[in-house]
Amino acid sequence: MRSAMPAHTRTLAVAASALALGAGAGATAIAVTDSHSSTTTTVTQAAPATALAAVKTTSALTVNQIYQRTKDSVVDLKTGAGEGTGFVLSSNGDIVTNEHVVGNAKTVKVTFANGRTATANVVGTDPSSDVAVVRVSGVSGLKPLTFADSSKAAVGDPVVAIGSPYGLAETVTTGIVSALNRTITSPDNYSITGAVQTDAAINPGNSGGPLINAEGDVVGMNSQIESRSNGNTGVGFAIASNTVRNVAQQLAAGHQAQHAYLGVELGDGTNGAQIGTVRDGSPASKAGLQQGDTVVAIDGKPVSDADAAVAAINAKKPGDKIALTVARGGQRQTVTATLGTRPAS
DSSP states (O other): OOOOOOGGGGOOOOSSSSSOOOOOOOOOBBBBBBOOOOOOOBOSSSOOSSSSSOOOOOOOOHHHHHHHHHGGGGGEEOSSSEEEEEEEOOTTEEEEHEEEHHHTTSSEEEOOOTTEEEEEEEEEETTTTEEEEEEEOOOOOOOOOOOOOOGOOOOOOOOEEEEOOOGGGTTTEEEEEEEEEEEEETTTEEEEEEEEOOOSSTTOOTTTTTEEEETSSSEEEEEEESSSSSOSSSOOEEHHHHHHHHHHHHHHHTOOOOOOOOOEEEEEEETEEEEEETTTTTTTHHHHHHHTEEEEEEEEEEEOOHHHHHHHHHSTTOOOEEEEEEETTTTEEEEEEEEEEOOOO
16 A cells, blocks of 8 residues: 555645634545545535526736736635635635635634625535535625636646635735646545645645636635645645536535545555445445456556556546456456445544
């Protein structure tokens, strides 16, 4: 199995207070299932999301134009345990942020760019994707940000991050998309695939804020930094906008986020992803997958490593059938598994 990196190197970019650093996020080991999963918390009654941000693009903008267009939709969030950032998801008061910003809070203090404050109720959280939705009531004129299609992002694209590093609200930093398809670890130790790496400065307090492209659309939600000092070193990670939008829609509608589940732990193997633990009663177990098998292809597409395998599984939905070609004892065989729903624990 892939060994874990030192816990201090990956930091969740949420401030424990206005001038304090966040906690370490843990390892980058690949896990399709893990015994440390936590339950999904749902607070308040379900309500349909309206006017959800749509996917669109416009012409390129300057940094100042991006800021002027989006600043009123970016908010500062405070709980009793820390501080982070969020951005408006819908005109009815839904705001999206990181799950690790919200934590176990039932309510969150929201401060808008114009200084107005409001109390938001936590609608739902999904630690497996590190996405949460909170909702304010009685606040008019909210403008949701638009989402870019993160699958169309390219290395070298200019990006802007807006957030509250160290409690300094409305801070703008700039950079580029440094890399794509990174894998980061969620608060409950599942793998979040497809993350966007950026050198735009991200520090504790930026968590949950938008990473915006040159068209003024959200390409990711800033979540973690790679650092040995818990401060910015030019290596930040944002959860891809396609993931954020998909999960946020489910949470805003009052549903628990659904994730495909195979039930194995994966590490890098020789020319593929090697299976470690196979959970009893899981789709993998029922399909006959065994510890020591090396997954070399999924649905006919070659798999080079554990990250590629996890990404292929995460792209599926519960109930989907998946064909896994595995190497076992010098022979190859293809087995079909019906994916389940990722358990909460």
